[in-house]
Amino acid sequence: MGGQQSDAKTKRVALVCTSASAMGEHATGAWLEEIATPYYAMIDAGVDVDVISIAGGSIPLDAASLSGDFFTPDCDKFTKDETAQKAMKNSTALAKVKASDYDGVYLAGGHGTCEDFYKNDALTAFIDAFVAAGKAVAADCHGPIALLTCKKPDGTPLVSGAKVTCFTDSEENAVGLAEKVPCLVETEMKKLGAKFEGTADWTPNAVTDGKLVTGQNPASSKACADAFLVIL
Template sequence: MKNILVVVTNISKYPNQDRATGLWLGEAVHFVDEVEKEGYNVDYVSPNGGFTPIDPHSLEADQMTELDWQYYSNPDFLNKLSATLSADEVNPKDYDAIYYTGGHGVMWDFPDDEKLQSIASNIHENGGIVSAVCHGSVGLLNIKNAAGNYLIADKKVAGFANTEEIALGLDKAVPFLTEDELVNRGANYVKGDDWAAFAVADDRVVSGQNPASGGAVAKKVIQLLKSAK
């Protein structure tokens, strides 16, 4: 059985305003559902370990699918989110892929987490897959390869688009724009239509654009895992 590490945030509130944040539920659910259906085992990790908050905005009726409700009503799934591993408890050799979920909270705890960066780098160096969706792509920003270069440099990478952030009215609330920082790291930023599912794979780096893209990322990750047999 192949193992996949799903990364979630510990941040429950915007540091600069009274607005709740956390994991965008669907970005975990639609990825996890695809990979578990294929028989892959999933573990959850967060920068601090323990509880990950769910962004209440992701639980609004217009955001939730039937699949989201199934997972949100599943105590086993919710218990896993309340007791995530810490990076110190993770051995990269145990995992064939890592997946960074989104939600605005990740903007404050993913980019500078050196332990998670090391885990992701080791998974990639071992022939595994590094993947992300939406704001989770900020987790890719500072991962370096064995040569000390940014992993995403010169690779096609997707992440939450500037136009999508502006449409939400949150472009001034975040510390930086995901699209801009991906470009600043030398990535070849690519996107589809705003809010439509879009994912891209480039040299075992798989990334998706927005909350609709978790399943699309999963399918590309599965395809790569199967081709590596």
């Protein structure tokens, strides 16, 4: 984990998280399930996982993801896992890693991503490098906001003509944050020519198009991670 070299046969993935603890005046962060579930899915599949964040260091968590039904068994396991907690508190800054060192990139969600994934040139370039190399790219819930500025090797928008999903406009309205996010990701994806595939609010939904996998919401974490592992 956390930067160690793996042998040639072992797949290595960059699990990228937000470093933002607020979206404007709204307290938020990363959504724990969207980190914990793919983390264990990959570990269980024998994949090396490096926990990366935009700024490095401790990753802030949205308090809402630590309570009630949102606090899943994977979340509980993750909070008691010394290795996982060390990785969360000492995440590697995006600026210190290279796409060429990884076989795939997985973008975890949470409203914090609306602050530092959105129109982030460094993150865009990082993801574009995976796309250009034909490597697996996955993003769940609000993680896909990073994909809005990504391009295919021919310079066209990454999501143009692609089957994708994300936290839907309906879900954004349901949580009362449609007026606070910098953009409605579903709306923007459609503007870019994406073939958007949403489902009922809070229903698990993961969509694969070539080497790109997107998940709709926290409940989609497992399906998104599993689909990612298939193409990895």
